[in-house]
Amino acid sequence: MVTVTQVDGVRRDPRRWWALGALVASMLVLGFDTTILNVALPTMARDLGASTGEQQWMADAYVVVFASLMLPAGLLGDRFGRRRMLIAGLAVFLAGSLAGALADGVTPVILARAVMGTGAALVMPLAMAVLPSLFEPDERTKAVGAVSAASALGLPLGPITGGWLLDHFWWGSVFLINVPMAAIGITACVFLLPETRDPASPKVDVLSTALTAAGLGLLIYAIIEAPSHGWGDPLILGLFAASAVLIALLVVRERRAVRPMLDLSLLAQRGFLLNTLAATLVMFVLSGLMFVLPQYLQAVLGHDAFATGVRMLPMMGGLLVAARGAPPVVAKFGPRAVISSGLVVLAFAALLGSRTSVHDGYGFTALWLSIAGAGFGLAVVPAMDTALGALPRDRAGSGSGLLMTVRQVGGAIGIALLGSLLASAYADRLDTSALPHAAAGTAADSVVGAHVVAAQLGDRALAASANAAYVHGMGLVLLVSGIAALVTALAAAALLPNPEPVRTPQDGNPDMVSAPEDAGQ
Structure with missing residues (x-):
């Protein structure tokens, strides 16, 4: 029998930290897969002959399905058991990864990514939905930070591992590596995560x-x-x-609807709405940046896949450090100040990055990437935690599903809109006047295609034109991202509610208890 401890009149399940470990394992899988494909896209574009639009679909098939199924997935977990649905989601994700590893063309890869998105839709909202039922407010910020950091930790591991795999094996290995990771997540959920549900939740429509x-x-x-x-x-x-x-x-x-699946009444809660929009903007910028960056590092700067993964570490490092440091800063200054500051830092990094020229080396890129990572971490963890904290416990599944759906929609639109802006600017700037029609079309499809054509024809002028056109397009993407982040920062500072920070013993209030350091015990 499980003994429930009581601190200051609050009943606490001692399994909550072990349960958090299972959630961290699950989120690590999703974070890992997010960036491992981005690093593989240039290689896949070359091997499969994929255009920029097809590369966008390989990335977006996952995100669109993810966003579309997030709400019903949250409700399924509420109704039939969150642990059960988490395990099912990881199993579907495993199957999609296996199918992606065996794919032999662009269309099968897109379909495999859609299957993976189905599994991820079950994992993401349910991992967040169980937190309010496991943790009290004084511990929940740490729990949200741990789950968010797990997803973020997969981001630097993905490029490095994916780059190493691409240097030694075929591109399908970046899918195959997910299979044992998903299996570990399933095992962790089976043995460590208690079952929670809300049978009164609405039915899936x-x-x-x-x-x-x-x-x-x-x-x-x-x-x-x-x-x-x-x-x-x-x-x-x-x-x-x-x-x-x-x-x-x-x-x-x-x-x-009497019992709506998409509970729009939640958006009437100002704290939930505005914090959700802030987190969505961060996802919009992050997704667009993660799409354009690997091609710049590989095609323009000439690094291989593994070196590209290593060179993305400054952004991931800044994100992890800021995400870890956000909870105590929020406790002292409140979420509104921290979220607004994070967005300002993000805007500054994007505007700085928009000044990148084709002659700049990696040092300048590493600088603005580090700053961008810090901005992401400072903004997204407080925004998500404050949004979840505004929800009634009995609507945790539908509310977190709505939060994650809107976030993923922001990510999908970020890839589509910023990727399309990049494609248009690149094609407009690229000089293909001396090329045959077929070669010109291939070169205009993507910077990777332009380099393939340039290598075949021995045309150094084409390679130089492609690099300059791509950097111009990336600069426009970063400029738009920076302006959007700055506008959102101003709106957040003016409009976000600022709930009272949760005080801890360090603040001189012995009646409130912070999360224990021995979280794993």
Whole structure:
């Protein structure tokens, strides 16, 4: 029988730290996979002949499915058991990874990524949903920080491991490595995570799920295809209109439902809404940056896959340090100040990075990457923790599902919109006037394709033009990201509520208890 300890009148489950370990293992798998594919994309583009648009789909198939299924996944966990659904999600993720390793073309890779997104949709919201039921407010910031840091820890491990695999094996190995990691996560959940559920949660609405998936899918498709067709093309405008209609139908249906799956009433809570939007903006910038950066390091600076992974460490290091240091800073100054400061730091890093020129070495890149990582860490952990803290416990599943859905939508739009901005700017600047039509099309598809054509033709001028065009496009992406982060920082400083910080014994209040240092015991 499990003994529940009581501190200051609050009942605490002693298994909560072991349970947190299981959640950390699960989130580590998702974080690992996020960046391992980004490093592999240039290699896959060369081996599979994938254009920039197809690379965007290889990245976005995962994110779109992830975002579309997050809400029903959270409800399934509430209703049938969060541990059970976490294990199921990791198993689906494992199967998708195995399929990706065996894929032999762009379409099978996209389908495998969609399967992986289905599994991730079950894992992500449920990992967050169990935290309010396991931890009291004085410990929850540390718990959210640990889960977020686990996902972040996978980010630097992904590029380094993926780079090493790509240097020694075929590109499918970046999928295959997920199989033992997912198996470890499943084992940890089976033996360490207690079962929690909320049988009174709403049922999964199949029609609302379909409207969500279709609406988001059409929106992302329109953004990705717009550079090649033109933003004013009737097909693109029609796709945007259809997406708007589907999303409007979803909102109307959910507002009329007695027990809605998409609980829009949660957005009426100012703290939840504004903190969710802040976390979403951070995800928008992070996803776009992680898409453009590996191609710059590999194609423009000429590093191999492993060296690319190592050179992404400054951003990951800044993120981890800031995420770890955020809780005590929030306790002293409040979440509003920390979130706003993090966004300002992020804006400064992006604007600094937008000044990158084709002649700059890696040192300048490492500088602004480190600053960007610190901004990410300072902004995202307090925003997510404060948003979750604004939710009633009995709506943890649906609320965290909504939070993670909006965040992932921000990530998907970040990849699509910033990737499309990059593709348009690159194609406009690239000089292909001396190339045959077929070679010009390949070069315009991606900077990797341009370097392949340049190597085949011995055309150094084409390689130089491709590098300059790509750096120009990356600069525009970073400029837009910086402006968006700065505007959000100002809005956060003006509008975010600032709940009273949780005091700890160090603050001189012996009645409040902070998370124990022996968290693993």
